[in-house]
Amino acid sequence: xxxxxxxxxxxxxxxxxxxxxxxxxxxxxxxxxxxxxxxxxxxxxxxxxxxxxxxxxxxxxxxxxxxxxxxxxxxxxxxxxxxxxxxxxxxxxxxxxxxxxxxxxxxxxxxxxxxxxxxxxxxxxxxxxxxxxxxx
Amino acid sequence: xxxxxxxxxxxxxxxxxxxxxxxxxxxxxxxxxxxxxxxxxxxxxxxxxxxxxxxxxxxxxxxxxxxxxxxxxxxxxxxxxxxxxxxxxxxxxxxxxxxxxxxxxxxxxxxxxxxxxxxxxxxxxxxxxxxxxxxxxxxxxxxxxxxxxxxxxxxxxxxxxxxxxxxxxxxxxxxxxxxxxxxxxxxxxxxxxxxxxxxxxxxxxxxxxxxxxxxxxxxxxxxxxxxxxxxxxxxxxxxxxxxxxxxxxxxxxxxxxxxxxxxxxxxxxxxxxxxxxxxxxxxxxxxxxxxxxxxxxxxxxxxxxxxxxxxxxxxxxxxxxxxxxxxxxxxxxxxxxxxxxxxxxxxxxxxxxxxxxxxxxxxxxxxxxxxxxxxxxxxxxxxxxxxxxxxxxxxxxxxxxxxxxxxxxxxxxxxxxxxxxxxxxxxxxxxxxxxxxxxxxxxxxxxxxxxxxxxxxxxxxxxxxxxxxxxxxxxxxxxxxxxxxxxxxxxxxxxxxxxx
Numbered sequence: 046x047x048x049x050x051x052x053x054x055x056x057x058x059x060x061x062x063x064x065x066x067x068x069x070x071x072x073x074x075x076x077x078x079x080x081x082x083x084x085x086x087x088x089x090x091x092x093x094x095x096x097x098x099x100x101x102x103x104x105x106x107x108x109x110x111x112x113x114x115x116x117x118x119x120x121x122x123x124x125x126x127x128x129x130x131x132x133x134x135x136x137x138x139x140x141x142x143x144x145x146x147x148x149x150x151x152x153x154x155x156x157x158x159x160x161x162x163x164x165x166x167x168x169x170x171x172x173x174x175x176x177x178x179x180x181x
Numbered sequence: 182x183x184x185x186x187x188x189x190x191x192x193x194x195x196x197x198x199x200x201x202x203x204x205x206x207x208x209x210x211x212x213x214x215x216x217x218x219x220x221x222x223x224x225x226x227x228x229x230x231x232x233x234x235x236x237x238x239x240x241x242x243x244x245x246x247x248x249x250x251x252x253x254x255x256x257x258x259x260x261x262x263x264x265x266x267x268x269x270x271x272x273x274x275x276x277x278x279x280x281x282x283x284x285x286x287x288x289x290x291x292x293x294x295x296x297x298x299x300x301x302x303x304x305x306x307x308x309x310x311x312x313x314x315x316x317x318x319x320x321x322x323x324x325x326x327x328x329x330x331x332x333x334x335x336x337x338x339x340x341x342x343x344x345x346x347x348x349x350x351x352x353x354x355x356x357x358x359x360x361x362x363x364x365x366x367x368x369x370x371x372x373x374x375x376x377x378x379x380x381x382x383x384x385x386x387x388x389x390x391x392x393x394x395x396x397x398x399x400x401x402x403x404x405x406x407x408x409x410x411x412x413x414x415x416x417x418x419x420x421x422x423x424x425x426x427x428x429x430x431x432x433x434x435x436x437x438x439x440x441x442x443x444x445x446x447x448x449x450x451x452x453x454x455x456x457x458x459x460x461x462x463x464x465x466x467x468x469x470x471x472x473x474x475x476x477x478x479x480x481x482x483x484x485x486x487x488x489x490x491x492x493x494x495x496x497x498x499x500x501x502x503x504x505x506x507x508x509x510x511x512x513x514x515x516x517x518x519x520x521x522x523x524x525x526x527x528x529x530x531x532x533x534x535x536x537x538x539x540x541x542x543x544x545x546x547x548x549x550x551x552x553x554x555x556x557x558x559x560x561x562x563x564x565x566x567x568x569x570x571x572x573x574x575x576x577x578x579x580x581x582x583x584x585x586x587x588x589x590x591x592x593x594x595x596x597x598x599x600x601x602x603x604x605x606x607x608x609x610x611x612x613x614x615x616x617x618x619x620x621x622x623x624x625x626x627x628x629x630x631x632x633x634x635x636x637x638x639x640x641x642x643x644x645x646x647x648x649x650x651x652x653x654x655x656x657x658x659x660x661x662x663x664x665x666x667x668x669x670x671x672x673x674x675x676x677x678x679x680x681x
Contacts, residue, residue: 131291131294
C-alpha cells in the first residue's frame with residue numbers, strides 16, 4: 046500500500062527539538078518513533094519513546110520556558126508541527142480543545158508520580174540493605 | 182418534570198412544554214419554515230438531556246461524525262450516559278457516487294493541526310497526498326508558494342473510496358474513517374433510510390420507509406445540501422433558507438509517477454481570465470487528479486475553455502484521461518437564518534458553513550459547538566441561540582468578508598496589470614527570506630487556513646498596500662513584468678520563478 050503521511054520527515058538520530066531552545070510549537074508523531082532525552086552532566090537519560098499519535102513539546106504552548114528535553118527520531122519518523130498561535134487561537138474559541146491535551150499531560154504526571162514512587166522505594170530499599178549509604 | 186420522554190428534563194418550576202401542533206408531520210417536501218415552526222409554544226427554557234437520552238444524527242458525513250464523536254466524549258466526561266444513532270444508508274467503502282460526498286477533498290492546514298491536537302490523526306491509508314505548497318497559475322505565468330513551515334500539513338483525501346470504476350482501492354475513505362471513529366466511541370450506525378420527521382408529543386420522531394418510526398430527545402440534521410433529505414432544510418421563502426451554487430468536479434487518471442513529476446506535492450490554483458470562471462484547482466491524489474471548478478453557470482463550454490488554457494495544459498499530467506466520475510454538486514453559500522429549534526439542530530453544510538473553502542473545517546467547528554451546547558447547555562432553541570448560534574454567526578459574518586474578497590479578486594483578475602503585480606510581488610517574496618505578505622494572503626485565501634477577516638486585515642497593512650502599488654507600477658511600465666521569463670521549467674512553478 047502506498048503511504049502518504051503528513052508532517053515532515055526526520056532521519057534516524059536527527060534532533061526535532063533540542064533541550065534549552067525556545068519553542069513555539071508542539072509536535073505530533075504521525076509515523077515511526079521518537080525518543081525523549083534529558084541531557085545531564087552524566088550524559089543523556091532516555092525519558093520516553095513515543096509513537097504514532099503521541100505528542101511532545103506541548104509545554105511550550107502553555108509556558109515560555111525553554112525546551113526541557115531533546116527529542117530525536119528513532120529510525121525514520123514523520124512528525125507534524127502544530128503552531129502555538131493556531132492552537133491557542135482555537136483554544137480561545139473552544140476551551141474544550143485544551144481538555145484532550147490536559148488529559149495527556151495528566152497521564153504523564155501520573156506516570157512520573159509512579160516513576161518517582163518506584164525510585165524512592167528503590168532508594169529506601171538500598172538504604173535499608175546498606176545503612177552506610179544514609180550517613181554519606 | 183416533563184412527561185414526554187425518559188430522557189428529557191425541564192428547569193425548576195417549569196410546567197413542561199405545550200405544543201401548538203401535537204402531531205405535525207414533516208416530509209421530504211417540507212420547507213425549513215414548516216420544520217422550524219413546528220415548535221413548542223412555551224416552557225422549553227432549560228430543556229436538557231438526562232441519563233438515557235436518545236439522540237439521532239441524520240447523515241454520517243464529517244459534520245454528523247464529528248458531532249457524534251465529540252458529544253459522546255463530552256457526555257462521558259460529565260457522566261451522562263446517552264445513546265447516539267447515526268443514520269447513514271451509504272457505505273463509504275463504495276467507489277463512485279454511491280460512497281462519495283462530492284467535494285474536492287482538501288483538509289486545510291489549520292484543521293490538520295487542530296485535529297492532531299484533538300488526538301485525531303489521519304492515517305496514511307486516508308491521506309492521498311500531503312500538500313506542502315500551492316502553485317498559482319495566471320495567464321502571465323505561475324508561482325509556487327511554499328508552506329510557511331516547509332511541511333506537508335494539508336491533506337488531499339477521497340471522501341468516498343475513490344472514483345467510479347477504480348476497482349478495489351488500497352486506501353480508505355475520509356468520511357468512512359470519521360464515521361468509524363464515531364462508532365468506536367459508541368455511536369450506533371443505522372443503515373436505514375429516513376423518509377421524514379414528525380413531532381409526537383413534543384418529541385421528534387423519525388419515519389423510515391416500510392416500518393414504524395423512532396422517537397428521540399434530539400435530532401441533529403447533518404444531511405448536507407446534496408442528499409434527498411436536503412429537502413427537509415430547503416425553504417421556499419427567499420432569505421430564510423440555505424442558498425446554494427454549483428461546482429464542477431472531475432477525476433482524471435494518469436500514471437502516479439507522471440502526476441508526481443508534473444504536479445508534485447502542490448495544489449494548483451488557477452486565476453485565469455476566462456469569462457464566468459471564479460477559480461479552479463487541480464489536486465493530486467495518488468494516481469488521480471481532482472479538478473474542481475467554481476464559477477457562474479458552469480457548462481461544457483466553460484470546462485473546455487479552462488482545459489484548453491495555457492496554464493492548465495502546462496501542468497495537466499501527460500495522457501491524463503478524464504474518468505467517468507464527474508459531478509456538479511451544490512455547495513452552500515448562505516445558511517438558514519436560524520439553524521435550530523427545540524430538540525432540532527442543523528449542522529454542517531445544511532446549516533452554516535464556510536464560503537468556498539474549508540467546509541470540513543467549518544463542519545468540525547459547528548459540530549463541536551453543537552455537541553458542547555447539547556451536553557452543557559441543553560437542547561432548547563434558547564440554548565442553541567445562546568451557545569451554538571454564535572459559532573455559526575461568526576462563520577456567516579466572516580463569509581460576508583469572504584464574498585467581498587472573492588468579488589474583488591473576480592473584478593481585478595481580468596486586468597493584466599493587476600495579475601502581473603500580484604505575480605511579481607509573490608515571486609520576489611518567495612525568492613528571499615523575510616516578510617511574505619502577498620504570499621501569506623494568497624496562501625490563506627486558497628488553503629482556507631485563516632479567516633477571511635484575517636486575510637482582509639493583512640491586505641490593509643500599509644506595507645502590503647505599498648508593496649502592491651510598487652509592483653503594480655512596475656507592471657504598468659512597458660516591458661515591466663520585472664522578471665525574465667524562464668522557459669523550460671516544469672509546471673510546478675519552481676519557487677521564485679515565473680513560468681513563461
